[in-house]
Amino acid sequence: MNEPLSHAPPSHVPVSSADIDAAAKVIAPFAVRTPLLLPPVLCDRLSAKVFLKPEVLQRTGSFKFRGAFNKLASIPESARKGGVVAFSSGNHAQGVAAAAKILNMPATIVMPVDSPLLKRERTKSFGAEVVLYDRDREDREAIARDIAGKNGATLVPPYDDPKVIAGQGTIGREICEDLAALGIAPDIVVAPVSGGGLIAGVATAVKSRFPQAQVMSAEPEAFDDHARSLRAGKREGHGAKGRTICDALMAAIPGEITFAINGKLLSKGVTASDAEVGAAVAFAFRELKLVVEPGGAIGLAALLAGRIDARGKTIVIVLSGGNVDSELYSRLIACGLASPRC
Template structure:
């Protein structure tokens, strides 16, 4: 890892070597039905098939692998609504490290239970009244543990960047260049990593983050030219995409590499989840389906173009999923 706070594509390459023995290489998928529907050549990156059911395992494992052996016995502390929690818990289990995860008490039950199943300690908090970052850092200080941020960390970003690296490799093998690469955004770590890897191979590719309507901190920030919080109140079915403001490192990367942002409504997300179920035979959680929702709703200006869409996660409660696919 470079000494700079902002990672580079070289760091993504290094992360790929770390992850090669443990991460799933999720191959790009295509769907003639989807191509015909949107008038584009679409490639889907199914991170729903990744270990723990989301891309988050990549960044978590890369970060934990960077911790010196002498510091590993004290373990790690993370804060997450679910997917980062599971990624950190699974990575810690593989590396033999204790893990404590600060999770909102209203996180999907399936995500809480799966986090516990990897051997992690779950510490609930009220996301409306308590500061998860403060809770995690206080706990880490008391235990001498290492904090594993969900997105604004160079090691985490580099790990997530392997998603983009694989997209670039697979498209290159097909002799195809992407016009657009689109992925969900919460703190922006996934797109930041993707941006580093994609732009290194395809400098002309457009990058588009997708967020739930109202939770539009990336779209606002790109338009303003600086980090802006969203103004949303209440909830969205995309529980994984509720960060209030882009990360400092992630925004620096995404802005520099020309990312743009769009938003989708919960109804559009529900339709995308249903489409993935019926046509793609994939279980995609709401937060993982927003880029597909933007494509289906016509927000990506994809007609006649080659588009790569990241389906970032598939961890969804059965009851909610049953409602969404009806």
């Protein structure tokens, strides 16, 4: 289904629905078209139509493959020999590594030393070289740019890039197509947010087809830079110290390109605590039979915690990834909480 969803928005926007249509054609032979699920247990519990978009079923276990492949495929053949460099806590790392393997390009990924072991090992399994850094003391982007400069490689940002955003936007495109086929219009669409590339693409696609829909960001408590920025009307950092179990959602401030989109298209931001996220991960395991990592479950957590007015509405929640270490996952599904005391 590669028909355009709508006419492209004005040319001044960073990413248009036409860009997303083009990305859909590029990634179609390689990416999984994930289903749109309507679990009765959620609908009954919330007195709403709750659809889930399980990107946990995507190639590499997260949505990141979409944007990574669209970006790498856009690199001219003459520049591919130098390879690519990316910086990521794990899901973008795997997406870039997998895309590079398909396109026969060398890949180097800069990852935090405290990133989940599963994500590091799976990134290596695709043939990428992994360079570790200390996220508290070192600048990952500076390290990546230095490597790219020395190797003549192309830098692949995790979110602040039009090709990456357009690739992620294919998720929103598929949501719109599947809902339209059912004759249903969404009231609310929620997606996890770190730097904002996923929701920028999703919002662009959804608002082009269903302009009345509210698109909301979901973030961990204290790491809510998008929610703060939406309230302020400008980019603001969260200033949080420490960690969250949502390791994929720890960007300090929204991206420049992503917030140029999100500041216009998002209705608001919602948050959930680590304990609520743990409960959502456990709920997905017990009731939905889906393995969802903490960052991927943040929208579901906010919904289950009552942060979204769901009753009587049609809601779509993007489950963005399922790459979680077995030790943490075992603890979360055992008690539904993030606390080690469980």
